[in-house]
Amino acid sequence: MANISPSSEDNSISFSRIVIAMAAIALAICLSAFGFYRFQASDPYISQVLAQQGEISQGQEIFNLNCAACHGVGGIGLVGPSLEKVSHRKSQVGLIKQVISGKTPPMPKFQPSPEIMGDLLAYLESL
Numbered sequence: 452m453a454n455i456s457p458s459s460e461d462n463s464i465s466f467s468r469i470v471i472a473m474a475a476i477a478l479a480i481c482l483s484a485f486g487f488y489r490f491q492a493s494d495p496y497i498s499q500v501l502a503q504q505g506e507i508s509q510g511q512e513i514f515n516l517n518c519a520a521c522h523g524v525g526g527i528g529l530v531g532p533s534l535e536k537v538s539h540r541k542s543q544v545g546l547i548k549q550v551i552s553g554k555t556p557p558m559p560k561f562q563p564s565p566e567i568m569g570d571l572l573a574y575l576e577s578l
């Protein structure tokens with residue numbers, strides 16, 4: 452029978468479109484997950500910080516000047532939460548991002564040099 456109804460033809464076209472669209476979405480999700488991973492691992496600032504051998508005592512001075520107003524001397528917590536054992540809750544990358552991203556107001560966005568951030572990280576890990 453050469454008499455294929457238009458409606459069944461439409462259905463098969465829209466079905467293959469759905470399959471293509473789903474494949475495209477799956478691909479996009481994979482690519483963005485991969486891109487995110489690469490961003491974390493290869494961000495030049497973060498790898499420079501992680502390459503530092505941070506000085507805890509330097510980090511403490513920087514903390515007292517910039518952070519203690521909110522987090523308390525020794526990171527015991529004031530306006531900002533206590534930072535005691537914060538490195539058990541957050542990864543090194545997570546701690547660096549917390550300081551530089553400014554994503555959790557009222558905590559400001561800081562832009563320390565990698566050396567200073569390395570010292571701060573060492574101090575935060577000592578709390």
Ligand code: HEC
Binds near residue numbers: 518519533555556557
């Ligand atoms: C204006 C006040 C303020 C200043 C200054 C400030 N913070 Fe914060 N900080 C906060 C607040 C509020 C939070 C909680 C944010 C949230 O999770 O919503 C926070 C969260 C954090 C956290 C995450 C704590 C956790 O339990 O996950 C870290 C780490 C941190 N701050 C480190 C620092 C460091 C290091 C500095 C200095 C360079 C600093 N903060 C300066 C207010 C401040």
